[in-house]
Amino acid sequence: MDQELILELPNDVRSIEHVVEYVMRHCSTCCDYARRFNLNFRVGLTEALSNAMLYGNNSDPQKRVRVEVTVRVEEIAVRVTDQGVGFDPTTVPDPTLPDNISKSGGRGIFLMRSLMDEVWFNDQGNSVTLVLRFEGEAGE
């Protein structure tokens, strides 16, 4: 049976660590897939929340971020939605290119795409959905 969790967060980056830990604890299936879950999902969710708070909501403390988590037998999906105007994710440059490698920013979406099985944005660009599938490595 699916497990669902919905959180409404204040726009405060200091809350991210606690939110990620809370979501991790909520997913009882996930401990069977420790490595992928602990690294990939943890970093992916952290990046999505950071982007929503810092860029989507422009660090505005009056705004909020909505997190919707669905845990199924085969995967965990999380949607992170901010109250900003959105952006075009296709315009984000590749941070691993020589011209970009020594820049301090610009790695968040790249890490999400590298670590998660699916990453997609809504048309407005203010909501991202991340999916991590559980496959082939239970017990690691």
Place this chain on the structure above:
Amino acid sequence: MAFQVSKSGDVLVIDVQGQLIVGNRQELKQKVLDELEKGERRFVVNFSETGYIDSSGLGVLVSLSKKIREQEGELRLASLNEDLRTLFELTKLDTLFTIADSREEALEGL
């Protein structure tokens, strides 16, 4: 989650305990910049007790490395576990930093 600062000879060692993420990256940045201002030039950031790093944490390390090099100093990283090393390899930042297997190895020749 904390940053422990200690001296080993003339090298400043910062142990990252917990996470290096968007919520605490400024604390690390300020600590290192303060020490740079005081005249420290050789730094090791040790990750033996670090759970994970996000892109903001990676970005702070890139920024600090640049500032330290501008002052003719050097920043080395040490004790990245398999997960953390994966992040550096994915982002190709392993090509930008000197990464040692241990704190002791990082201190050698610095």
